Amino acid sequence: MPSTPRSLAGIIAAVSMLFMAFSAQAQITIDRPWVRATVAQQNATGAFMRLSSKEDSTLVQAESPVAQHVEIHEMVMVDEIMKMRQIPRLALPAGQIVELRPGSHHIMLIGLKEQLRAGSHVPLTLTFEHPDGKRETLEITAPVRPLASGAPGNDRQPAH
Numbered sequence: 001m002p003s004t005p006r007s008l009a010g011i012i013a014a015v016s017m018l019f020m021a022f023s024a025q026a027q028i029t030i031d032r033p034w035v036r037a038t039v040a041q042q043n044a045t046g047a048f049m050r051l052s053s054k055e056d057s058t059l060v061q062a063e064s065p066v067a068q069h070v071e072i073h074e075m076v077m078v079d080e081i082m083k084m085r086q087i088p089r090l091a092l093p094a095g096q097i098v099e100l101r102p103g104s105h106h107i108m109l110i111g112l113k114e115q116l117r118a119g120s121h122v123p124l125t126l127t128f129e130h131p132d133g134k135r136e137t138l139e140i141t142a143p144v145r146p147l148a149s150g151a152p153g154n155d156r157q158p159a160h
Contacts, residue, residue, distance in 0.1 A: 029051070029052045035048070037145060044108060046109070048101050048107075056092070058091050064109055066113055116144045118146040
């Protein structure tokens with residue numbers, strides 16, 4: 001059934017509003033996500049990426065179906081010993097890149113349900129909190145890199 005000019009205008013208006021709503025929510029950029037591969041029987045690994053936000057925000061939660069538990073971590077020097085510890089949130093200052101990398105801030109995937117092999121992909125759901133208290137949840141898929149891998153080249157991936 002052909003659409004009338006009135007219904008076509010309504011559809012165009014609805015699509016425009018949806019696009020504007022999506023654009024308004026796209027406050028967070030996630031670049032270069034990756035997860036370190038594991039060996040058999042290894043039950044934890046790290047996820048790494050670069051995060052930036054248009055406004056002051058915080059990473060408050062991470063989840064993945066490949067792990068029983070997911071935590072935000074940092075590495076800190078305590079009495080000349082490097083220690084890893086969970087943190088409740090990670091600040092993302094407006095306009096700055098916050099890099100999650102080995103030996104620094106990262107996301108820990110704990111209680112892995114299977115070995116993560118190089119070349120596979122891991123789904124991650126990240127939750128961010130904005131200054132007004134509203135939360136934004138982004139889903140990404142991170143490639144699994146070999147055990148000896150450092151930060152990869154530019155694997156910019158739009159969050160959805």
